[in-house]
Amino acid sequence: MAGCGSCCAETQRIEDTRWRRVLWIALAVNVVMFAGEIGAGIASGSRSLQADALDFLGDAANYAISLGVAGMALRWRSRAALLKGGTILAFGLYVLVTTILAAMGRGVPQAGTMGIVGMIALIANGGVALMLYRYRSGDANMRSVWICSRNDAIGNLAVLLAAAGVIGTGTAWPDLAVAAIIAGLGITGGAQIIRQSLAEFKLDRGSGNTAQATAR
Template sequence: MGDSCGCGSTVDIRALEAGQRRVLMIVLAINIATFVMMITAAIYSGSSSLLSGSLDNLGDALTYLLSLAVIGASLRAKAKVALIKGLLIFGAAVAVAIQIGWRLAHPEVPIFEAIGIAAVINLAFNALCLWLLTPYRFGDVNMSSAWECSRNDLYEGVAVLLAAAGVWLFDAGWPDLVIAGGLLLMFLRSAWRVLRMAWRSYRDEAK
């Protein structure tokens, strides 16, 4: 009887890990594709908000790759990877801050049509990724931090749409910079949340 229960538990864990791998591989592929699309649109349009979104997608792709690597690993290993994820988000914030500074020194009006089209496509795929990851929202630190990154993507997608609308409405570049500044604050907040989550998980495991 006991052996049967233990075997069933092992099968359940393996099934859960297989599901996690499958979902992470899908969202990884989506984020790589959307990164290429967003960075191309950002260069063409001259948009800081699009560049912020593309860096976010790149960071998420790296995050999902790291998440795949530690499925089935110890809680300590997952906590260490979550720490790296937090640092990646913080690195994206630094890159956005540098871009905003450069744009303030070299003001221009970005192409709102390119921003809007790229933002709509990105938002649709971000919503798909969040839907796929939501069942694992309250899992271990590895999957919950992946969900945190995906949720940020949804906010970022809406924000970039607002940037496109603002550039069109005011025929100026400042709405794009304002949204990029808002995304910068979001990245900093998310980095803090993930780093705190990783530290708590590592500390609890060490007890």
């Protein structure tokens, strides 16, 4: 049994190392893409690119938090996931409000820039999502990272569709519609993470109370 315990511990250590490595790669990708996409979004007047860029920034912060709590007890990972869920939810609400305000203005974004940047972002997020796919069924902290990457890839596909829509209609409405979709992904994704993190936090507290009662 001792040998099995040692083997399991070694396996867990290797898995933690892989998890950290993936997070570092994801963090670097998101920082670089935020810098590039926010500039392109402002220059092209695309609300969906700006929304997607802010999503990159939020994800970079979330990956940094995940790196900070990797290997910690479940209660700390749950708290970190709760913070991330709240951040993602707040981001979604912010994008929704700014999109509504933008709909009251005028102007048509540059569809060509939207298409090029959207494709680059899709390739970047697709690669990150593939690396994180194996962790999609983990705890709330791991699941939150997977949801972030999944939402990003879906958002990038939507940006490409928006670019085509802007070209086809000659209006900004496809761009605004996609920005609203990205906002919706943030709101629903954040709510999912919050629910799971609260459930895990309660489970951890219940286990702790049971252990204390047994000790008495």
